[in-house]
Amino acid sequence: MIIVIDFGSQFNQLIARRVRENNVYCQVEPSDISVARIKELNPQGIILSGGPSSIYEQDSPKIDKSIFDLEIPILGICYGMHFMVHTLGGKIKKATKREYGFASLDIKEPAPLFKDMETGFQCWMSHGDSAIKLPKNFVITASTQNTAIAAIANHEKNFYGLQFHPEVEHSKNGTLMIRHFLFDVCKCRENWNMKSFCDGAISQIKEAVGDKKVIMGLSGGVDSSVAATLIHKAIGKNLFCIFVDNGLLRKGEKEGLEKNLTAGLDLNIKFVNAKEKFLTALEGVTDPEKKRKIIGNLFIDVFDAQANKIDGAEFLGQGTLYPDIIESKSAFGGPTSIIKSHHNVGGLPEKMKLKLIEPLQLLFKDEVRKLGSELGINEDLVWRQPFPGPGLAIRIMGEITASRLEILREADAILLEEIKEAGLYRKLWQSFAVLLPIKSVGVMGDKRTFANCIAIRAVTSNDAMTADWAKLPHDLLGKISNRIINEVENINRVVFDITSKPPGTIEWE
Numbered sequence: 001m002i003i004v005i006d007f008g009s010q011f012n013q014l015i016a017r018r019v020r021e022n023n024v025y026c027q028v029e030p031s032d033i034s035v036a037r038i039k040e041l042n043p044q045g046i047i048l049s050g051g052p053s054s055i056y057e058q059d060s061p062k063i064d065k066s067i068f069d070l071e072i073p074i075l076g077i078c079y080g081m082h083f084m085v086h087t088l089g090g091k092i093k094k095a096t097k098r099e100y101g102f103a104s105l106d107i108k109e110p111a112p113l114f115k116d117m118e119t120g121f122q123c124w125m126s127h128g129d130s131a132i133k134l135p136k137n138f139v140i141t142a143s144t145q146n147t148a149i150a151a152i153a154n155h156e157k158n159f160y161g162l163q164f165h166p167e168v169e170h171s172k173n174g175t176l177m178i179r180h181f182l183f184d185v186c187k188c189r190e191n192w193n194m195k196s197f198c199d200g201a202i203s204q205i206k207e208a209v210g211d212k213k214v215i216m217g218l219s220g221g222v223d224s225s226v227a228a229t230l231i232h233k234a235i236g237k238n239l240f241c242i243f244v245d246n247g248l249l250r251k252g253e254k255e256g257l258e259k260n261l262t263a264g265l266d267l268n269i270k271f272v273n274a275k276e277k278f279l280t281a282l283e284g285v286t287d288p289e290k291k292r293k294i295i296g297n298l299f300i301d302v303f304d305a306q307a308n309k310i311d312g313a314e315f316l317g318q319g320t321l322y323p324d325i326i327e328s329k330s331a332f333g334g335p336t337s338i339i340k341s342h343h344n345v346g347g348l349p350e351k352m353k354l355k356l357i358e359p360l361q362l363l364f365k366d367e368v369r370k371l372g373s374e375l376g377i378n379e380d381l382v383w384r385q386p387f388p389g390p391g392l393a394i395r396i397m398g399e400i401t402a403s404r405l406e407i408l409r410e411a412d413a414i415l416l417e418e419i420k421e422a423g424l425y426r427k428l429w430q431s432f433a434v435l436l437p438i439k440s441v442g443v444m445g446d447k448r449t450f451a452n453c454i455a456i457r458a459v460t461s462n463d464a465m466t467a468d469w470a471k472l473p474h475d476l477l478g479k480i481s482n483r484i485i486n487e488v489e490n491i492n493r494v495v496f497d498i499t500s501k502p503p504g505t506i507e508w509e
Contacts, residue, residue, distance in 0.1 A: 048080025
């Protein structure tokens with residue numbers, strides 16, 4: 001196994017994902033993990049993640065320096081490299097020129113991580129500090145135009161450092177570097193896969209829950225469906241699922257999900273109509289964070305009410321994924337910057353009566369789909385595009401009303417129908433409509449109109465950490481626009497969002 005030490009990087013679980021893609025088990029641990037615990041875990045290697053701090057700051061995250069005495073290969077990435085250099089006697093200082101984005105990496109001398117690579121390939125930089133002096137027995141193995149020390153090595157100790165981020169897709173050869181670290185340096189074996197994760201998760205759930213009962217929300221999406229099936233395999237009928245109709249669902253969604261979930265998964269499911277509660281609570285609210293908090297708190301309130309009716313219910317199951325956690329807070333309370341809160345992470349009351357059980361919290365969406373297939377879940381559910389817990393509430397910019405929800409439902413239904421008809425549904429990470437908080441002038445039937453504007457959002461991605469806007473065919477966009485304007489009342493303009501992530505997020509709110 002490999003341990004990733006969390007120094008607060010928003011990419012630290014992406015590092016773990018890259019390791020798992022090579023069928024090597026990996027887990028993320030906090031920077032305050034003890035050396036005794038590391039010895040107990042007995043890893044083949046350690047990866048020190050990046051992070052937003054500067055190593056010379058007083059409160060910057062640090063791990064016990066005696067990890068360098070364990071005779072275990074260590075790879076430091078960005079801040080992780082700075083920690084290695086600083087701790088072992090080198091020097092880090094604020095860079096004279098910050099380096100963000102693409103850079104050309106020039107290999108200076110042979111190193112295991114760069115095996116069979118030609119010099120001058122693209123890497124992804126994101127740092128404001130640089131190493132200016134190396135510890136004893138370290139050598140520079142690569143540089144960029146702005147960063148003289150872009151990669152380092154202590155070959156005798158098997159310590160390696162990279163100033164750039166090999167884990168992101170933007171770094172050419174980055175995944176190959178990680179593979180070289182795993183197999184050429186750490187001598188790992190490819191013996192972990194989704195079946196082993198599934199078996200381990202079921203065992204852990206059994207141990208944690210025992211003969212107690214779990215109450216869980218089902219949205220009908222792949223995350224909650226996979227999580228529920230996993231918990232169901234562990235504890236059977238002691239899992240009680242609830243589908244909350246919050247009035248923020250897409251057109252025909254409740255009816256379709258009710259049919260698919262009850263017929264396909266053999267779960268205890270109760271359908272609860274809470275439309276009026278949610279719409280009343282959201283009345284007049286326009287701030288996106290307030291929307292999420294209101295929905296999250298009310299969501300839990302509904303569950304508390306249901307839990308009180310089930311004798312022995314002590315756990316709340318959720319289909320939380322790692323991107324949800326990493327964008328809301330560090331998975332281990334570290335310094336990761338908050339991007340936005342999520343209904344199943346940031347909206348939880350401090351005195352919630354139920355304990356959380358989140359079996360998917362260290363997985364990315366593509367891994368969850370693989371797990372779903374391993375569990376034998378219906379293909380339509382496994383490949384359903386992500387849909388946010390707060391539903392259409394965060395796809396309506398501004399106030400949420402019944403009439404605005406109806407407008408968005410109709411427009412979104414047309415968009416998805418055409419995307420599926422064009423054979424693009426599975427090729428896109430997400431495709432959806434957004435109702436904007438503006439009206440524009442139009443001419444329809446020789447009359448002046450002043451009506452709503454719909455934005456189309458379609459993105460491609462592997463893990464939701466980064467995403468690119470989808471290059472949809474113009475004739476398809478034209479057909480979608482024409483249908484929406486002609487078939488949906490009070491819309492006279494359709495626009496297409498061509499923003500990638502970063503700088504934008506996939507959802508608008």
